[in-house]
Amino acid sequence: MKKTWQSPVIQKMNGGLMNKFGTRTEYEPVKHIDGVSVQSLIKEYGSPLFVLSERTLRRNYRDAYRAFSTRYPSVQFAWSYKTNYLNAVCRVFHQEGSWAEVVSGFEYQKALGNGVPGPQIIFNGPEKTNEELELAVRNGSLIHIDHFDELFQLLAITDRIPEKPRVAIRVNMDTGVYPVWDRFGFNYENGQAWDALKRIVTSGKMTLTGLHCHIGTFMLSTNAYRQAVKKLADLAWRCKTELNTPLQYLDLGGGFPSTNTLRGSFLPGTDAVPSVDEFAEAITAQLTELGYGTQDTPKLILESGRVLVDDAGYLLSTVVATKRLSDGRRATILDAGVNLLFTSFWYDHTISPAQDFTHHTEDMALFGPLCMNIDVLRQSSNLPLLNRGDQVVIHKTGAYNMTQWMQFIHMRPNVVMIDEEGNTHLIREAETLEYLQQPEKIPAHLQQPEKK
Amino acid sequence: MYLRKNIATSENGFIFNPSTGDSFSANPVAAAILEQLKQGMTFSDIKAGLLDSYEVDPLRLERDWDEFINQLREANLLAD
Numbered sequence: 217m218k219k220t221w222q223s224p225v226i227q228k229m230n231g232g233l234m235n236k237f238g239t240r241t242e243y244e245p246v247k248h249i250d251g252v253s254v255q256s257l258i259k260e261y262g263s264p265l266f267v268l269s270e271r272t273l274r275r276n277y278r279d280a281y282r283a284f285s286t287r288y289p290s291v292q293f294a295w296s297y298k299t300n301y302l303n304a305v306c307r308v309f310h311q312e313g314s315w316a317e318v319v320s321g322f323e324y325q326k327a328l329g330n331g332v333p334g335p336q337i338i339f340n341g342p343e344k345t346n347e348e349l350e351l352a353v354r355n356g357s358l359i360h361i362d363h364f365d366e367l368f369q370l371l372a373i374t375d376r377i378p379e380k381p382r383v384a385i386r387v388n389m390d391t392g393v394y395p396v397w398d399r400f401g402f403n404y405e406n407g408q409a410w411d412a413l414k415r416i417v418t419s420g421k422m423t424l425t426g427l428h429c430h431i432g433t434f435m436l437s438t439n440a441y442r443q444a445v446k447k448l449a450d451l452a453w454r455c456k457t458e459l460n461t462p463l464q465y466l467d468l469g470g471g472f473p474s475t476n477t478l479r480g481s482f483l484p485g486t487d488a489v490p491s492v493d494e495f496a497e498a499i500t501a502q503l504t505e506l507g508y509g510t511q512d513t514p515k516l517i518l519e520s521g522r523v524l525v526d527d528a529g530y531l532l533s534t535v536v537a538t539k540r541l542s543d544g545r546r547a548t549i550l551d552a553g554v555n556l557l558f559t560s561f562w563y564d565h566t567i568s569p570a571q572d573f574t575h576h577t578e579d580m581a582l583f584g585p586l587c588m589n590i591d592v593l594r595q596s597s598n599l600p601l602l603n604r605g606d607q608v609v610i611h612k613t614g615a616y617n618m619t620q621w622m623q624f625i626h627m628r629p630n631v632v633m634i635d636e637e638g639n640t641h642l643i644r645e646a647e648t649l650e651y652l653q654q655p656e657k658i659p660a661h662l663q664q665p666e667k668k
Numbered sequence: 669m670y671l672r673k674n675i676a677t678s679e680n681g682f683i684f685n686p687s688t689g690d691s692f693s694a695n696p697v698a699a700a701i702l703e704q705l706k707q708g709m710t711f712s713d714i715k716a717g718l719l720d721s722y723e724v725d726p727l728r729l730e731r732d733w734d735e736f737i738n739q740l741r742e743a744n745l746l747a748d
């Protein structure tokens with residue numbers, strides 16, 4: 217029998233300068249996702265291909281819900297639509313009991329379309345049109361006011377329609393994590409937040425339902441949430457005692473990190489980030505210290521996004537070519553690039569071959585298919601040699617990619633979901649040229665190829 | 669083109685170039701090729717032998733061969 221071929225390579229050994237953390241092994245082959253073979257997925261749905269695991273989505277939700285509900289009597293999650301608003305994904309979370317958290321008119325419409333009752337939709341964000349606000353007021357949704365202009369916009373709406381808006385304000389604050397996200401909401405330290413609350417209550421035209429903050433994303437400090445709880449609780453206390461308005465909820469927003477590895481980080485994300493349990497402990501312990509958690513306690517709302525969906529998403533891709541760069545490094549070109557994987561600007565995504573390989577590994581750059589310099593998935597990753605036609609699995613791609621993907625140079629590919637029984641469902645069809653050009657119009661004088 | 673005379677190679681793929689002080693590691697196929705280059709075999713004889721003993725189609729071999737020779741040249745291991 218003939219021996220297995222592997223491309224011959226030599227690699228320069230640099231005198232003793234070994235990575236002090238040891239060579240990371242990212243090269244276990246990953247041939248199956250939830251029991252379905254990667255090869256068969258690509259054969260049936262093409263490459264590249266996004267794959268979502270319904271089992272992981274539900275498990276993540278239940279784990280997070282349990283982490284909070286075992287520590288605090290009244291907990292509600294609201295699915296952050298912008299993290300992944302494919303309807304199938306949203307519906308999994310709604311079936312699990314999640315409300316919807318939206319930041320635009322079209323996300324609001326999507327939530328309604330997914331069957332979420334108006335009062336269970338949280339409407340965040342700095343830009344809401346009159347039509348959008350009126351609809352939200354009529355539906356009894358929770359409107360989180362971002363700035364004074366919006367507050368006055370809403371007051372004007374109350375003159376036109378009979379329903380009383382149910383509102384909260386978004387509060388920004390110093391939690392010891394910098395930079396402070398002070399562009400959204402009303403500032404706590406300078407008294408703006410309190411001014412807004414007074415104005416809402418004294419207007420008599422709106423129902424103040426709660427307080428909201430979202431202190432950042434991919435937060436690595438549990439203590440920051442303790443600070444946020446203290447400051448929101450202080451405002452809530454003053455609403456109750458000075459404005460005679462007890463609040464129904466405190467909304468702590470999202471921000472818990474997924475286990476992805478931040479770019480340039482020495483430690484893999486799995487070792488570096490606090491778990492949901494640790495965040496739940498910090499938040500609920502602080503609430504309990506302040507006397508919350510008994511009867512008539514305000515509801516604790518969480519708008520977690522990435523931590524619930526990131527590791528449920530995979531991007532499958534195929535090797536287009538390999539080449540040597542002028543400095544001798546190997547480059548591997550994949551058919552999926554930053555057009556699909558926006559998060560490769562933040563993360564060193566783990567990439568695994570999807571088939572057996574020979575044991576020689578090499579540091580290589582991984583590029584996407586775009587004819588653009590920015591299209592880098594990994595500057596350097598230690599992987600076995602890959603050949604044209606080989607398949608790879610890119611891990612933890614469920615958050616923000618299926619919303620921030622660009623229709624740039626290439627069209628968006630199929631997205632499938634593997635259900636809990638291992639059946640595969642197409643949940644978004646690959647785009648076509650027809651779909652892409654459907655909204656375009658060609659002026660009459662350009663209908664003919666020749667200039668008149 | 670041939671492998672520089674003073675290059676030291678070992679069976680397990682260690683390569684040392686005494687004139688530059690550089691050392692390299694070779695994967696098994698590369699080590700086998702280097703061994704044959706050292707013995708002074710011609711490129712075409714080595715390639716024919718590889719086709720006989722490995723599961724590889726001729727086009728793929730050509731492509732990999734060219735890239736490998738380039739690597740050797742860049743590493744200063746070849747002489748004309």
Ligand SMILES: Cc1ncc(COP(=O)(O)O)c(C=O)c1O
Binds near residue numbers: 340430523
């Ligand atoms: C208001 C609000 N809530 C929730 C989220 C979800 O955040 P994450 O994915 O960090 O949990 C975001 C995202 O930035 C947000 O802006």
